[in-house]
Amino acid sequence: MIFCLMPLAALAQTYxxxxxxxxxxxxxxxxxxxAAKGTTMGTNTDIDGKFTLNVPDNSILVFSYIGYNTQEIRVTSATPLNVVMEETAALLDEVVVVGYGVQKKVNLTGSVAAVNSEKLESRSAPNLSTMLTGLASGxxxxxxxGNPGSDGANIRIRGIGTFDGNYRSPLIIIDGAEGDMxxxxxxxxxxxxxxxxxxxxxxxxxxxANGVILVTTKKGRKNAAPRVTYTGIFSRTTASRVLDLMYDYADYMEMYNMAEFSVNPKVNSNYDxxxxAAWRAAKSDPNGIYTDPDNGNQVPNYLAYPNTNWSDILFxxxxxxxxTLSISGGGENSNYLMSMNYYEAPGTLENTGIDRFNVRVNLESQITNFLKIGTQTYAMRQRKDPGNLDQVNTYRLQTVGGIVPIHDGKYxxxxxxxxxxxxxxxxxDVNAVxxxxxxxxxxxxxxxxxxxYKGLIGRASINYQNLFYDSKTYSRxxxxYSFRKGTILIPGTTLNxxxxxxxxxxREQYTANLTLNYNTTIASDHDISAMLGYEQFYFNRSGVSARRKGLLSFDIPDITTGADLDRSEE
Structure with a gap:
């Protein structure tokens, strides 16, 4: 009797x-x-809520998200899944800020997303708008x-609602008044x-029309001892991706000659x-000494034959x-919060940095059993260098590797x-102003x-805002400089x-609000709310700018020393 043994291999189907x-x-x-339950396979949904994942047959996919109930779905085919997440019951009882009032999430009929301070505090970003990335659906x-001071994010709620690019941003309301987050x-x-x-x-x-973002600032707590909090954040900024441009100057010269030849084969090459060959030899010996044949000036080869990678320099x-230093607390009838904040970002390039100082005072006091008054006041002062980082890509396309960026204070x-x-x-260029x-x-x-009356609350508020912008710039x-020659190659601007x-x-504005809100619950299951309101808004903007050409001295760049009035606008 002959037995034939054949090995059998079972291949698990994957989807x-x-x-x-x-x-x-x-x-x-x-x-x-x-994630596939019981495995290390997993992914995250993208900006459109979509995902793609390779999993074995009969796997269980686990969907989890902060503030939503975890769901498990068994996969038996490659049919696309449409998963609807439900908020946790605890979050439905949360009170969220809505237009001119607050409501429980469970009672909301409109679409409202809420982001609390815990989600914001875990992020390191230069401003509030950037911190909102990925925190609210839609x-x-x-x-x-990336220019410091101009690095605020553009926010779009449910896409773009108009063809006019000037009116695509949502309305920003800070503590009841329109403002800049x-x-x-x-x-x-x-x-x-x-x-x-x-x-x-x-x-x-x-x-x-483009949505509304309501920002509520912190308050102190009643019957709480003073609480002092310090937060310090040190961050390192790097470019996530830059263009890989040619910086080897010998390669650039060869490519330039080839381009010229393809346009006109009869033309002489620009670079011989x-x-x-001299540039390639100097690259292999960067610390060798170059001696200028005309004046005998001696410099290292890396100065005489530079190969500058501008992507590394500019980014x-x-x-x-x-x-941030804050103190908060309160007594039986009052609460307070005071804070100071300092932010400094030097920028990836010289002359493009900012420093900003903020101070805030939030006070509230219960005057009688039915009346309370308060204030929410803050001030900000920001100083910005005049260098224009937004033009950095333009600058990079107008240069070559055969230039030394700066050495010994010389450009x-x-x-x-x-x-x-x-x-x-x-x-x-970025330091020329x-x-x-x-x-x-x-x-x-x-x-x-x-x-x-119980549930009947009236509120009156007045908001005043003042913004003052002062710009002083001048030519430098x-x-x-030619490091080979040891002389000035192209003189800078002249006094004339x-x-x-x-x-x-x-900019000056004020907003006055009067509201009357009524909220009550009938038979424990029926909530009734009504609101009556009046708002008055005033805005005024004025300014002037002037430019003079011709200075008496570069050491005295004040506009009063300019010779000719080049432009004046109001």
Whole structure:
């Protein structure tokens, strides 16, 4: 009898599972954890709430998200999944800020997303708008610039609602008054509510057409001992991705010659073979000594034959720091919070940094059993260097590797005698303007609130805001230097062509609100609420700017020393 033994191998079937995760309002949830139970396979949903994951047959997918109930779904095919997450019962009892009042989440009929201070405190970002990234479904947060002071994010709620690019941002309400969220100290924020649909934002009329973001700042606690809190954040900023441009100057010269030949084969090459060979030889011996044949000037090869990687220079890692000191507490009939904040970001380039100082005072006092008064007041002062980091990519495309950025306080020019003199040194360009741009902002709200009857509350408030912008800029004489020759290659601006600019802008506004709210519950299951309100708004903007051409001295760049009035505007 002959037996034949054959090994059998069972191959487990796998599926590529795709799907979308939304909330009950069918809005995409960003960053939901999707994992195969009992394995290390997992992923997160993207900005559209979509996910893709390879899993074995009959796997159980676990969907988890902060504030929502965890769900488990068994996978038996590659059919796309549409998962609707439900909020936890505890969160439904939370009170969220809505237009001119508060409501429990369970009673909301509109689409409102709430972000509390715990989610914000775990993030390191230069401003509040950037911190909102990925924290609310249906809200797209995109930072368009890394220039310190101009690095606030563009926020879009449920996409773009208009073709006019000037009116795509949501309405920002801070403690009941329209304001700028990026002027706030993020450590002072208690919660952020996002009103996303017409039902929830309708009370603000046409101003809320693109959604409304309500920011509520922190208060002290009654019957609490003084609590002193310090928060210090030191962060390192690096470019996540940069263009990998050619910086080997010998390669650049060869490529340039090839491009010229392809356009006109009869034209002579701009860079000769001898110069290209000299550049390659110097690269292999960067510390060798170059001696200029005309004047005998001696410098290392890395100065005479530079190969500058401008991506590394213009996007060098930088450090920023932020410090917040606050004290809060309260007695039987009052509470208080006072805070100070300092933020400094030097920028990836010289002359592009900012420093900002914030101070806040929130006070509230119960005058009688039915009446309380309070104030929410903050001030901000920011100083910004005038260098324009937003043009950094333009600068980079106008330069070549054969330039020394800066050495011994001198800005390099093109070292090759065949290079065009209009090739730019970005480091010199960004430092060619001196001065400071200073912004001072004061925002104060005073209010009184009375409970006339159980559930019937009246509130009167007045908000005053003042913004003052002061810009002082002037030309700086920065020569372009040839390190080979040891001489000035391209002189900087002259006194006759130098300019000095002075600009002022003042914005002033006030908002007065009167509201009457009534809330009651019938038979423990039926909530009734009504609101009557009046709002008055005033805004005024004025300013002047002037520029003079021709200075008496670079050491005295004040506009009063300018010779000719080049421009004046009001």
């Amino acid at each position: 590529t599972v795709t799907g979308t995760v939304t909330d009950k309002n069918r809005e995409a949830l960003i960053g939901v954890s999707v 809200v797209t947060v995109r930072q368009g610039s 990026n002027s706030l100290n993020p450590e002072d924020v208690e919660s952020v509510s996002v009103l996303k649909d017409a039902a929830s934002a309708a009370i603000y009329g046409s101003r809320g 073979a001898e110069e290209i 060098a890692p930088t450090h920023s720091q932020q410090h 390099g020019g093109p070292e090759s005698p065949r290079e065009k003199n209009d090739v730019r040194n970005p480091i010199r 001196g001065g400071k741009n200073t912004t001072t902002r004061i925002n104060t709200t005073w209010y009184a609130q009375a409970e006339f 004489q920065l020569d372009s 062509n130098a300019t000095t600019t002075r600009a002022y802008e003042k």
